[in-house]
Amino acid sequence: MADTAAIASVDAAPILPALSEGRDVRALHRKIMLGIAVFLAVAPFVLYPVFLMKVLCFGLFALAFNLLLGYGGLLSFGHAAYFGMASYLCAYAAKVWGLTPELAILCGTLTAALLGLVFGALAIRRQGIYFSMITLALAQMAFFFSLQAKFTGGEDGIQAVPRGALFGTISLADDRALYGLVAVVFLGGLLLIYRIIHSPFGQVLKAIRDNEPRAISLGYRVNQYKLAVFVLSATLAGLAGSTKAIVFQLASLTDVHWAMSGEVVLMTLVGGMGTVFGPIVGALVIVTMETYLAQFGAWVTIIQGVVFVLCVLLFREGIVGLVARIARRPL
Amino acid sequence: MTTIFGVPMQALFGQLLLGLINGSFYAILSLGLAIIFGLLNIINFAHGALYMMGAFVAWMLLNYLGVNYWWALGLAPLIVGAFGIVLERVLIARLYKLDHLYGLLLTFGMALIIQGLFRNSYGVSGLPYAIPPELSGGQRLPFMFLPNYRAWVVVASLAVCLATWLVIEKTKLGSYLRAATENPTLVQAFGVNVPLFLTLTYGFGVALAGFAGVLAAPIYSVNPNMGADIIIVVFAVVVIGGMGSILGSVITGFGLGLIEGLTKVFYPEASATVIFVIMVLVLLVKPAGLFGRTA
Numbered sequence: 001m002a003d004t005a006a007i008a009s010v011d012a013a014p015i016l017p018a019l020s021e022g023r024d025v026r027a028l029h030r031k032i033m034l035g036i037a038v039f040l041a042v043a044p045f046v047l048y049p050v051f052l053m054k055v056l057c058f059g060l061f062a063l064a065f066n067l068l069l070g071y072g073g074l075l076s077f078g079h080a081a082y083f084g085m086a087s088y089l090c091a092y093a094a095k096v097w098g099l100t101p102e103l104a105i106l107c108g109t110l111t112a113a114l115l116g117l118v119f120g121a122l123a124i125r126r127q128g129i130y131f132s133m134i135t136l137a138l139a140q141m142a143f144f145f146s147l148q149a150k151f152t153g154g155e156d157g158i159q160a161v162p163r164g165a166l167f168g169t170i171s172l173a174d175d176r177a178l179y180g181l182v183a184v185v186f187l188g189g190l191l192l193i194y195r196i197i198h199s200p201f202g203q204v205l206k207a208i209r210d211n212e213p214r215a216i217s218l219g220y221r222v223n224q225y226k227l228a229v230f231v232l233s234a235t236l237a238g239l240a241g242s243t244k245a246i247v248f249q250l251a252s253l254t255d256v257h258w259a260m261s262g263e264v265v266l267m268t269l270v271g272g273m274g275t276v277f278g279p280i281v282g283a284l285v286i287v288t289m290e291t292y293l294a295q296f297g298a299w300v301t302i303i304q305g306v307v308f309v310l311c312v313l314l315f316r317e318g319i320v321g322l323v324a325r326i327a328r329r330p331l
Numbered sequence: 332m333t334t335i336f337g338v339p340m341q342a343l344f345g346q347l348l349l350g351l352i353n354g355s356f357y358a359i360l361s362l363g364l365a366i367i368f369g370l371l372n373i374i375n376f377a378h379g380a381l382y383m384m385g386a387f388v389a390w391m392l393l394n395y396l397g398v399n400y401w402w403a404l405g406l407a408p409l410i411v412g413a414f415g416i417v418l419e420r421v422l423i424a425r426l427y428k429l430d431h432l433y434g435l436l437l438t439f440g441m442a443l444i445i446q447g448l449f450r451n452s453y454g455v456s457g458l459p460y461a462i463p464p465e466l467s468g469g470q471r472l473p474f475m476f477l478p479n480y481r482a483w484v485v486v487a488s489l490a491v492c493l494a495t496w497l498v499i500e501k502t503k504l505g506s507y508l509r510a511a512t513e514n515p516t517l518v519q520a521f522g523v524n525v526p527l528f529l530t531l532t533y534g535f536g537v538a539l540a541g542f543a544g545v546l547a548a549p550i551y552s553v554n555p556n557m558g559a560d561i562i563i564v565v566f567a568v569v570v571i572g573g574m575g576s577i578l579g580s581v582i583t584g585f586g587l588g589l590i591e592g593l594t595k596v597f598y599p600e601a602s603a604t605v606i607f608v609i610m611v612l613v614l615l616v617k618p619a620g621l622f623g624r625t626a
Contacts, residue, residue, distance in 0.1 A: 075432045122611055125618040129374045129431055130570055134614065137567040141607040148600060258563065262439060269436065302447035308440025312433050313425055 025329055032277060032331070033190070040183045049175040050247070055287045056186040057244040062267040062279030063193050064236030069265075070274030071197055072229040073209030074124075077132045078139025079237050079264050081119065084256030085142055086112040086238030091158040091251035092151055101164045101172060101181070105242040112238020113231055115142070120230030124223055127212075136258065143256045157252030161245055178247060185243050189236055194276060196232060205229055237264075259301075266304060269311045272318025275331050281319050338596050344475035346592040352481055352550065354588015355488030356382075358581045359543040360565045362492060363536035365574040366499070369512040370532045373423060373434030379562025380445040381537045385411050385544020386553045387449055390460050400463035404545050411541025416534040423533065424526070442559070449555040457552030484546050491542060492581045499577060508532065567610045573623025583621060 043052055061083055068074050090108030093099045099107065123134045146152045153159070163172040172178040196202050208215040208222050216222050245251045254260060263286065271282025286304075293300050311318070317325060324331040360378060367375050388407040392398035398406065418441060426433050462480045469478040499505035511518045511528055519525045544558075551557055572583030587606050594605040601608070613621060 075435065077435070122614050125614050126570070129368070129435060132432070132435055133374065133566040133570050134610070136563055137570065137607050137610055140563045140567075141604050144603040144607075148603075258559075262443070265436065265439075298447055298451045301443050302451070305440045305443030305445075305447060308443065309422065309437060312437040312440065313422065316429075316433070 028329055029194070029276065029331075033194070036190070036280075037187060040187070044176055044179050049179040051287075051291065053175075053179055053182045053247045054244075055284050056182050057240050057247060058264075058267060058287055059280040059283035060186050060189045060243070061237055061240035061264055062271065062283045063190060064233045064240060065264045066268045066271075066273065066275075066279040067193050067196065067236065068229055068233035069268060070278075071202060071205050071209060072226060072233075074226065074230065075132045075265075076123070076135040076230075076233070077258070077261050077265070078119070078135035078137075078142075079234075080256050080258060080260035081139035081142035082112040082116055082234040082237040083241035083244075083260060083264070084146065084251070084253075085115055086241035087245040087251040087255045088146060088152050088158060090242035091161040091245040091249075094164060094246065095158060095161050096151075099164075100168050101166055101246050104164075105185075105239065105246065108242030108245065109235055109238045112241065113235040116231045116234020116238075117227075120227050120234065124226045124230065136261065139256070139261060140258060143253070143258070146253060146256045152251070152253075155253065157250060158245075159250055161249040161251065163246055163249065172246070182243055182247060185239065189239060190280075193236065196229075197276065201225070201228070263304070266308055266311075268318075269316075270307065270318055272321035272324070272331075273316075275318065275320040275324060277331050278318050278320035285319070340474050341476075343596050346596045347589060348475070348477070348481055348485075348592070350588045350590070350592020350595070351585065352484050352588070353591060354585040355485055356543050356547060356561060356584075357565055357568045357588055358492055358584025359488055359539050360561065361568045361572065361574075361580045361584050362495060362577060363539035364565065364569055365577065365580045366495075366508075366539075367533055367536040368574050370508065370515075371423070371427070371434075371529055372431050373426070373438065374431070374566075375533075375536065376435055376438035376562065377418070377441040377445065378438075378537065378540050378565070379558030379560075380442040381411055381415060381558070382540040382544040382547070382561065383449065383555060383558035384414070384445060385541030386460070386548040386557065387453070387544075387555075388541065389545040389548050390458055390553045393460070400545075400549075404542070407545045408538040408541040411544070412534040412538030415537030416530055418537075419530050419533040424529070427529075442562075446555055446559060453555060455554065455556060457554035460548040460553050462549040480549060484550065487546060488543070491539070495539070496577050496581070564606055567606050569620075571606075571610050571613045571620060573620025575620075576622040579620075579622025 040052075040056075061079070065076070065079050068076055068079075086108035088108075089111040090104045093107040094101060094104035097104075119135065119138045122138065123131050126134055147154060163178060165171045166177075166181060170177065172181060204215070204220055204225055207218075208220065208225055212222060241255060244255070267282035267286045268279050269282070270285050271280065272278030289303070289307075290300060293303060296303075315322075320331050360382060364375055364378055367373060367378075385407050388410050389400070389403040392403045392406060393400070422437060422441065423434065426437060466480040466483050469476055470482075471477075499508055507518065507523055508528065511523065511525055515525050547557070568583055568587055569580070571587065572579045574580070587609065590609065591602055591605055595602040617623075
């Protein structure tokens with residue numbers, strides 16, 4: 001009885017219909033990207049670099065998540081698995097194997113890609129709400145694995161991960177040097193995601209998101225597209241998690257916990273699902289909020305819950321979604 | 332001492348009983364989730380938080396008002412159910428016309444708020460709730476020691492599941508409910524007040540969760556995190572069983588509890604993940620779930 005209802009309402013896409021994208025929109029997006037790049041170049045001289053790096057790592061994580069939710073229409077509730085496992089592997093590679101940071105990050109990212117391939121292949125066997133529950137359950141499995149496995153250090157996590165020297169030559173001990181690396185990784189991720197969204201592959205994804213039965217009837221192998229976007233999203237989430245492990249020199253259970261999966265959903269929701277730049281704004285808002293509210297302890301969870309409820313009830317388009325509607329430009 | 336496959340009988344049956352008890356909670360919780368999802372098309376992430384709330388309400392009734400276990404067993408589900416009805420009217424009812432991913436997000440936010448509030452007031456160390464005197468002690472069976480309270484939990488959950496099944500499958504009210512699940516528009520055209528039905532169904536579903544919470548209170552300590560831990564497992568149970576059948580949910584719940592208990596005896600390291608592993612296997616073999624109707 002449940003499944004029939006689920007299929008009947010697939011047509012009602014959760015995300016606003018795509019606005020027309022002309023040449024001027026592309027030009028606008030290019031300007032925004034340029035603006036972000038300039039901001040990133042200037043920011044460390046004004047703001048605290050570690051805070052900025054945190055925002056960038058979570059921004060990339062949210063961008064990766066939004067690729068799956070906003071453009072694939074798939075709500076994964078277990079993205080902490082890719083973020084956290086990548087973070088563990090990267091930390092382990094850097095600390096125990098003594099790899100240079102770029103290789104350690106690569107290690108973590110590949111782990112996330114592999115995990116995304118396995119979990120994604122399982123999860124896309126069901127649709128809608130079941131998909132979310134399966135991703136959550138699989139992520140919980142990854143959590144218990146991290147809790148019990150020897151190499152993750154259990155409750156302690158992997159601490160004192162060396163930042164090392166990029167390509168064995170450029171030391172990352174200085175916050176500004178490390179910031180440069182994180183900013184480049186972030187911009188690279190943003191450009192890649194932008195490219196994916198605006199490729200023919202991305203167009204088919206949006207078609208599947210908006211009307212899956214129709215995409216099937218047009219002859220697209222829907223499951224291959226879903227799996228591909230799932231793996232891409234998991235890989236980029238892993239890139240964010242690995243970078244985070246190098247920045248904070250720590251990989252811990254927090255990164256694989258379901259609360260982290262919830263947090264990335266919240267960032268995307270606040271910034272605007274299905275917008276290009278929304279997740280970045282969402283990550284900035286949530287990380288700032290958590291930094292300033294950290295002194296209130298458990299209230300952070302309650303405030304997160306309240307933001308969730310308010311966003312879902314009153315503010316579904318998110319900050320960037322709202323701006324885009326007023327400006328009548330897809331952002 | 333008698334052993335089976337190198338495991339003492341006592342330990343084996345003890346773990347099986349514990350598995351059966353976990354299974355009772357899985358069964359009641361997945362039953363409530365299935366009823367709510369069937370009619371409201373919302374997967375209630377707050378289910379675990381309301382289960383926790385049931386345990387807390389029982390604790391508060393005892394410690395603040397001196398209300399004993401037996402009264403709490405009836406009162407706590409009513410209170411949790413009433414709270415659920417308010418939540419449904421004020422928050423959830425605004426989402427029926429939207430995609431159901433919003434229902435998941437909303438109830439997730441509600442769960443964070445409820446858990447956070449209890450954590451702020453009562454900490455995370457857990458509060459003790461004594462077994463009612465009528466059910467303390469136990470029976471010495473030839474192969475194991477059976478605590479009375481644990482036997483009661485299994486019997487009470489089975490009775491509640493059976494009663495729910497009877498109401499839904501055999502009464503007029505249940506037939507309305509089933510009809511509204513299949514086609515709400517048509518049922519409304521026949522003059523049934525469907526919105527009222529939605530509200531009551533949500534209230535009933537979460538009252539079941541509250542009932543499970545009261546049953547759980549003397550076994551596990553009353554802890555704000557008890558709901559978050561169990562709800563993800565219950566999601567896996569729901570994926571395994573499929574939400575299409577009530578008896579299916581009950582059988583899956585008890586069955587998986589038993590399997591989890593057995594795993595604790597033979598391969599304890601895997602006991603936390605065995606249900607997820609079974610979920611993976613079921614997805615590979617029968618993606619619609621064991622009792623699901625469509626893929």
